[in-house]
Amino acid sequence: AQRVTQPEKLLSVFKGAPVELKCNYSYSGSPELFWYVQYSRQRLQLLLRHISRESIKGFTADLNKGETSFHLKKPFAQEEDSAMYYCALGSTGGGNKLTFGTGTQLKVEL
């Protein structure tokens, strides 16, 4: 069965500090991994996906198949990064099903 684990419910950092949001997955096949973000009073939106290897808003995420991890990182946190972040695993067995982690609330303090 597919499973996504985000161990931190809340992560608080100071502005300018590095950020790392942890995500571990359980899946026997070749994973399709995503990070979605939800800013206050906005809808859930894609931040990045591993297959595109893009850096969005300064965030990057590297897929580590050995550790089954897809941690989200940013070298210098900004106040506008405060949001709820969800790691999600796509089903490669056909279809467009996403299995979400429980989310991490990132709070960037001044």
Add this chain to the structure above:
Amino acid sequence: KAGVTQTPRYLIKTRGQQVTLSCSPISGHRSVSWYQQTPGQGLQFLFEYFSETQRNKGNFPGRFSGRQFSNSRSEMNVSTLELGDSALYLCASSLETFPDTQYFGPGTRLTVL
């Protein structure tokens, strides 16, 4: 392009009633997925429709059903409502039916009394 729209945005029902929620995907998108979001269980996949066919189904009872029309608009129905069905129901659309970027709607907040 206009984003994913969902109607109604808020709904209050009583136990035992049934409810129908509607989702209009982004123009050109053929895949529509539904998710239930609750504080306790987080985001859980309900089902996905593509070209009017159900492609995937999550672990929800048969009281939860859906359909998709030829214009890709989708509806989901919950019959015999229970208190535990109170949740935010999110619809997401994407171009294709393999793991692809999903564009989410604002959700329908359902409260069951």
